Amino acid sequence: MANLKIAGLCKDYGPVEVLKNIDLDIKDGEFVVFVGPSGCGKSTLLRMICGLDEVTSGALAIGDQIVNDVPSSKRGIAMVFQSYALYPHMSVAKNMGYALRLAGEDASEIDRRVKAAAEILKIDHLLDRKPRQLSGGQRQRVAIGRAIVREPEVFLFDEPLSNLDAALRVDMRMEFARLKKRLGTTMIYVTHDQVEAMTLADKIVVMNAGRVEQVGAPIELYHAPMNRFVAEFIGSPRMNILPAGLVADAPAGADTVGLRPEQLVLGEAGLRGKVLTTERLGSDTFAYVEIDGLERPLVVRKGGDEALASGLDVTVGWGADALYAFDAEGRALQVAPLKAAS
Structure with missing residues (x-):
């Protein structure tokens, strides 16, 4: 097992900056997930850790060794x-x-390792197929x-479940969770799937446009995003964003405020709107409410047994500890939601 330290890491392809001054510390035995939109640089960062892409500048250390110029096969990594x-x-x-055969390992040692791994993964009955x-x-x-x-000292996973159907992804998420506990090895996992990130990670690294936006435990990022990008990216459905001028409780200096779907309630004092449509998912119902002055409808999370007719006039409100506030640059004005004015 090993810790990783990344300091000032940059990656350029000619004039194009793909990664910009990445600083990360990954502790021995941690399960770390890189998330972000397509093109944010998360897979490039993983390939640089593995040694498949060269470092333009900065330092990448595994354990106590700087590995910028160490071949992939010598880094103690499996991808x-x-x-x-x-x-x-x-x-x-x-x-x-x-x-292992290519590396010249003894046949008996190969057989031992293969059988041990197959038993861990519950595929020991499939070895001859x-x-x-x-x-x-x-x-x-x-x-x-x-x-x-x-x-290996470090496992790297690059969207390993994206080719599987929904049911198999659920099964394999459980397998990864079990594997993490069984092996205790440092694991770095790239995905665009928030459910995978939130359920598997000890620590999530949110990336955007080649930069790290925030690093933290899954629930920390959900409840205390440092900026509007993280607030909107973490959570499904995404956080509702409103101009501060529409919200009486918005604090001074706020350009926009955020409200998560589960924090909104219908029938309370607030913004008047009309139900555009609903999505009934069994356990939850999501109501999409059009509000004058908003480009996107507000998403309100309700109980799965609740049905709302399209075209219904409603009032959308929110309770205490609901508002997230952001300045004109998208930075959070506080690291937890504000209490609504009483």
């Missing part, structure tokens, strides 16, 4: 990609042990097993 990339003509066992005989989830387990057998 699992979005694509399973299994050899179709090889059995599961041979796929998992292939890197070929990839075409496996489901998507089983193939992903084989790809993870191929990384485990190398006994």
Whole structure:
């Protein structure tokens, strides 16, 4: 196991800056998730940690060693990609042990490691099968097993569940959670899926346009975003953003305020609007309410048994501890929601 330290890391492709002065400390044994919109640089950062992309400037250390110029194969890292990339003509066992065979490991040691990894992943009964005989989830387990057998100091995962259907993603999230507890190894995981990030991470790194916006525990980022970007990115449905002028409780200096869907209530004193449509998801109902002066409808979270007719006139209000306030630059004016005026 190992800690990682990234200091002033930059990546340029000619005149294009992809990563801009990244500073990160990842502790030994942490499960860290990089999230952000497409093109934010999260996969590039992962590839630089792995050694697949060169560092333009800055320092990247694994343990006590600066690894900027260390080949990928010498960094003690194993990476699992979005694509399973299994050899179709090889059995599961041979796929998992292939890197060890290339490294010249003894056959008995390879067999021991493959069987141990297969038992951890619950695929020990599949070792003689070929990839075409496996489901998507089983193939992903084989790809993870191929990384485990190398006994790396750091695991890197680049959107490993994006090729799976919704049900399999749920199953594999549970597998990753179990794997984290079982192995205790440092893990870095890239995803655009908030559910994966919120449920798996010890620490989330939110990235935007090549920069780190905020680092923290999942619930910390949800309840105490440092800026409007993080506030809108973390949470589904996204935070409602309103001009400060529409909200009587907005503090001095606020340009916009944020209200999460679960903080809004219908029938209270507040903003008048009309229900545009509703989404009934069983456990929750989301009402989309048009408000004059807003580009996007407000999203209000209700109980799953509640039905609201389209076109219904409603009033949207909020209770205490509801408002998030941001200045004209998008910076949070406080790191927790304000109490509404009594």
